[in-house]
Structures are given as structure tokens and as C-alpha cells.
Amino acid sequence: MPESKTRKAAAEKKKTSDRAQLAQKRDETKRTVAAPGSRQWVPPTFITVGLLGVLWLVVYYITASVGVSIPVMTDLGGWNVLIGMGGMAAAFAIATLWK
Incomplete structure (x- = not known):
């Protein structure tokens, strides 16, 4: 039907x-x-940390080639490369938090 x-x-x-x-x-x-916390701090942080790592390496290489002695950097010697590269690696690690 x-x-x-x-x-x-x-x-x-x-x-x-x-x-x-x-x-x-x-x-x-x-x-x-609930959304996760705001991630607005990530871009300025990873840019700053990355630039500090690069700046550390640049200052180390320039002062080493000219012969200028900066008390902390001169004492660290080859560890300066590790510090600079560590800053850049930390910047990439922080960048993974960006959404």
C-alpha cells in the first residue's frame, strides 16, 4: 500500500x-x-634561538681569525662550534612545535 x-x-x-x-x-x-595553548611564542623564539646560534659561530670565527680574545669564548675553544650548532639545532626543535 x-x-x-x-x-x-x-x-x-x-x-x-x-x-x-x-x-x-x-x-x-x-x-x-579545549584547544591547546597558544603557540604564538614559537616563531619569535625559534628565530631568536637560531640567530643566536649563528651569531655565536660568526663571533667565534671572526675573533679567532683576527686574534681578539673574548674571555669566555677563548676559554671554551672548540666547544664554541658545539654551542653554535646546538643553538641552531634547538631552533629546529622549537620550530616543530609551530602549528
């Missing part, structure tokens, strides 16, 4: 009502989900 127009209209109305309720629930859950 064929369905009546009233029954079809009621079924369509229920479908749209269910869809609206489902969409509303999705919106509510999106709002209530």
Missing part, C-alpha cells in the same frame, strides 16, 4: 529536525573542546 503524502512530509520533517539537532550537537562539542 502506498504511503500517504502526510506520512512522507512527517518523515522529511523528522529527518531535517534530526540533522539540525546533530549539527547543533557538533557545534557545541567544537566549542567545548
